[in-house]
Amino acid sequence: MKLILERQFLSNLKKNKLKFSVTVTLKKDVLDPQGKVVQNTLVNMGMNNLRNIRQGKHFEIEIDENDTEVAQKKIDEMCKKLLVNLIIEDYKINKI
Amino acid sequence: MKSSVIVFPGSNCDRDIAVALEKMQFENKMVWHKDTSLPKSDLIVIPGGFSYGDYLRSGAIAGKSLIINEVIKAANSGCLILGICNGFQILTETGLLKGTLLRNKNLKFINKDVNIKVINNSTKFSNKYKKDEILKINIAHNEGNFFTDSNHLEELKKENLIAFQYCDEKGNINEEVNPNGSLENIAGIYNQKKNILGMMPHPERMVDEIISNKDGINLFSSLLN
Numbered sequence: 001m002k003l004i005l006e007r008q009f010l011s012n013l014k015k016n017k018l019k020f021s022v023t024v025t026l027k028k029d030v031l032d033p034q035g036k037v038v039q040n041t042l043v044n045m046g047m048n049n050l051r052n053i054r055q056g057k058h059f060e061i062e063i064d065e066n067d068t069e070v071a072q073k074k075i076d077e078m079c080k081k082l083l084v085n086l087i088i089e090d091y092k093i094n095k096i
Numbered sequence: 097m098k099s100s101v102i103v104f105p106g107s108n109c110d111r112d113i114a115v116a117l118e119k120m121q122f123e124n125k126m127v128w129h130k131d132t133s134l135p136k137s138d139l140i141v142i143p144g145g146f147s148y149g150d151y152l153r154s155g156a157i158a159g160k161s162l163i164i165n166e167v168i169k170a171a172n173s174g175c176l177i178l179g180i181c182n183g184f185q186i187l188t189e190t191g192l193l194k195g196t197l198l199r200n201k202n203l204k205f206i207n208k209d210v211n212i213k214v215i216n217n218s219t220k221f222s223n224k225y226k227k228d229e230i231l232k233i234n235i236a237h238n239e240g241n242f243f244t245d246s247n248h249l250e251e252l253k254k255e256n257l258i259a260f261q262y263c264d265e266k267g268n269i270n271e272e273v274n275p276n277g278s279l280e281n282i283a284g285i286y287n288q289k290k291n292i293l294g295m296m297p298h299p300e301r302m303v304d305e306i307i308s309n310k311d312g313i314n315l316f317s318s319l320l321n
Contacts, residue, residue, distance in 0.1 A: 031277070033199060033203050037203065082160060085153055087196045
């Protein structure tokens with residue numbers, strides 16, 4: 001029993017899972033018509049002190065990796081290669 | 097002339113373009129996106145539709161599919177590539193064409209016949225049209241709002257890479273006749289070598305008087321010229 005538990009512990013260590021969030025938003029200069037409509041609706045609902053809304057996308061990514069730095073690099077690669085259109089979007093990676 | 101039409105899950109103009117190509121006497125083959133080789137082709141068409149349900153961004157997933165590597169190789173060796181509607185979006189996602197297509201400014205899916213002006217009539221795709229000829233062509237899209245950085249826009253203008261611009265019946269280009277908010281009313285662009293054309297309007301829908309008009313025919317006869 002002890003041996004099994006030890007093995008499980010070791011294999012869990014090997015497969016340490018890290019979790020990140022990625023937030024993608026349109027760049028400042030790119031018109032965000034959806035955000036504008038949401039903003040106008042909230043203002044119409046009486047939220048008068050509302051200044052600005054930008055709508056974006058949120059990803060939660062789990063990765064089998066022990067090293068936070070390595071994992072973060074991998075997530076950055078995912079963003080650049082697929083998740084983000086760098087012409088019009090900015091992104092932020094956060095560990096969660 | 098040999099053509100290939102790439103088919104993705106969610107493509108829905110693939111049959112229309114095949115019918116148009118065959119009507120114009122192209123020897124056409126359909127190519128599934130999971131294929132890893134292309135039949136010998138003088139023209140590759142990436143058709144309209146909603147590849148992968150427009151997940152993530154229009155054309156983003158299709159832009160990473162297996163066959164696209166072959167399309168990129170063919171494009172780099174000078175093969176003619178035509179991307180219509182979703183095909184244009186896919187071409188920008190692969191990087192074969194610069195810029196991107198944002199959500200329509202009015203947030204609505206627009207399906208209507210619009211006027212476009214032929215800006216450059218000296219390419220493989222447009223030599224049968226007259227310069228500044230006005231065509232009535234159908235558009236049907238939700239993300240057709242062309243956007244790019246100022247350097248690329250400058251390059252498009254300087255090197256005559258703008259293919260079509262939205263205009264009124266008389267050919268005036270202004271914001272009132274811009275259906276989707278595109279920069280400078282741009283409806284279609286070429287790459288620098290002018291062997292790749294991406295356009296939002298659907299020329300394949302305009303090849304028969306019975307269902308529409310014949311304004312799209314000269315695009316195909318230009319290719320055959």
